[in-house]
Amino acid sequence: MTKTRYFLSYSSVKLPLKLVNEITEADLNHRNFYYQGKFDDNGLLLHCQKIVYNEVESQHHYRYDDNGTLVWAQISEDDDVREIDLR
Numbered sequence: 001m002t003k004t005r006y007f008l009s010y011s012s013v014k015l016p017l018k019l020v021n022e023i024t025e026a027d028l029n030h031r032n033f034y035y036q037g038k039f040d041d042n043g044l045l046l047h048c049q050k051i052v053y054n055e056v057e058s059q060h061h062y063r064y065d066d067n068g069t070l071v072w073a074q075i076s077e078d079d080d081v082r083e084i085d086l087r
Contacts, residue, residue, distance in 0.1 A: 002039060003038070004039075006025060006037075007022050008034060008035070015073050016048070016070055032052065033052040035051070036049045042068065044064055045060075047061050058075070059076045060073060061074040071086050072086060073086065
């Protein structure tokens with residue numbers, strides 16, 4: 001089961017992104033942009049989207065090994081899609 005949470009920014013360029021400054025879903029009405037993160041039951045970020053004026057500007061998908069170490073990422077920005085194998 002995943003949990004969706006919302007944030008104003010991120011604090012590191014390392015993968016996975018570290019989303020910061022959490023906001024509530026009610027706060028989204030007052031924002032031009034925000035980050036939407038989907039987390040697993042262990043708190044690992046599985047999917048992240050940057051939403052600007054209600055449109056997805058970029059997104060990240062992540063996969064982890066059984067120990068919670070990031071092993072794969074897919075980053076999409078505009079029409080550019082990159083996959084990174086971190087094993």
